Amino acid sequence: MADPLRDAEQQTDERTPLWVKVFGGILLAAILLVLILLFVRGPHRPGGHRLSGGHTSPGGHR
Amino acid sequence: MIMSPRVRKLALTAHVTSSVGWIGAVLAFLGMSIVGLTSPDEQTVRGVYLVMEPTAWAVLVPLAFASLVTGIVQGLGTTWGLFRHYWVIFKLILTVFATAILLVYMETFRIMARIAADPAADLASVRNASPRFHALLALFVLLVTTLLAIYKPRGVTAYGRRKQLEQRKRTNAMLPRALRGYNSE
Numbered sequence: 001m002a003d004p005l006r007d008a009e010q011q012t013d014e015r016t017p018l019w020v021k022v023f024g025g026i027l028l029a030a031i032l033l034v035l036i037l038l039f040v041r042g043p044h045r046p047g048g049h050r051l052s053g054g055h056t057s058p059g060g061h062r
Numbered sequence: 063m064i065m066s067p068r069v070r071k072l073a074l075t076a077h078v079t080s081s082v083g084w085i086g087a088v089l090a091f092l093g094m095s096i097v098g099l100t101s102p103d104e105q106t107v108r109g110v111y112l113v114m115e116p117t118a119w120a121v122l123v124p125l126a127f128a129s130l131v132t133g134i135v136q137g138l139g140t141t142w143g144l145f146r147h148y149w150v151i152f153k154l155i156l157t158v159f160a161t162a163i164l165l166v167y168m169e170t171f172r173i174m175a176r177i178a179a180d181p182a183a184d185l186a187s188v189r190n191a192s193p194r195f196h197a198l199l200a201l202f203v204l205l206v207t208t209l210l211a212i213y214k215p216r217g218v219t220a221y222g223r224r225k226q227l228e229q230r231k232r233t234n235a236m237l238p239r240a241l242r243g244y245n246s247e
Contacts, residue, residue: 017217020148027152031159038166 065139077136080128081208087121088200095193104185111178111188115171123168126161133157141229146222149210156210160203167196 065073091114098110133154137144145151170192178188218226 014223017148017215019215020217023152024148027155031155034159034163 063139064141070140073132073135073139077129077132080125080132081204081211084122084125084129085201085204085208087125088197088204091118091122091193092197092201095191095197099189099191099194107185107188108178111174111190114193115168115175118164118168118171122164126157126164130157130161143222143225146219146225147214148217148219149213149215151219153207153210156203156207160200160207163196164200 094110094114098107101107101110134144136142137150137154142150144154174188174190174193177183
């Protein structure tokens with residue numbers, strides 16, 4: 001949601017800000033985690049997440 | 063290509079509407095998932111999981127793509143660009159990521175609807191915590207993108223700096239000779 005009222009040209013800092021490094025690291029880790037989960041466990045199955053009662057719904061109910 | 067102020071405002075309205083609509087739709091899904099997990103009424107529980115898939119196709123998927131496309135238009139049509147500022151890049155990555163996960167998750171909606179439609183399946187196997195988990199996750203990601211859009215944290219990429227320099231040179235060349243020094247300050 002770019003705000004036309006704020007001047008984009010004002011942001012000219014030369015160094016990579018710390019928030020970019022932290023946010024980028026977290027984002028990269030999260031995307032890698034999701035890709036690994038998708039690759040290892042295959043596409044989402046409904047039984048993949050436990051119910052609060054401790055039982056899962058059968059993923060093999062296809 | 064930079065949009066005219068009128069077109070830019072229209073594009074911004076479309077982007078804000080679709081993005082906020084997407085958050086609202088996710089909240090509605092969170093509500094449905096809670097009803098599906100807690101309602102004692104069997105018909106209600108089955109109904110929740112039956113209605114999730116068509117509703118997701120009708121509302122969530124179009125809003126996700128609308129948010130993504132209008133966001134790209136906003137980036138390309140304003141001086142913010144798509145790859146000039148870190149916050150824009152992160153917002154784009156998160157939106158693409160959330161849309162991709164949603165498309166993968168459509169298969170889960172389909173499977174849950176099939177279980178809910180099966181009269182032989184008992185209520186315990188119809189109830190599923192997965193939509194609640196994913197709705198919370200989607201809500202978190204969309205709130206982060208909203209925060210990025212509102213706060214616009216500082217940080218220009220190398221490409222963005224190059225573009226700013228080119229822009230300054232162009233503007234400088236258009237100015238009368240006496241004013242040229244002031245533009246680069």
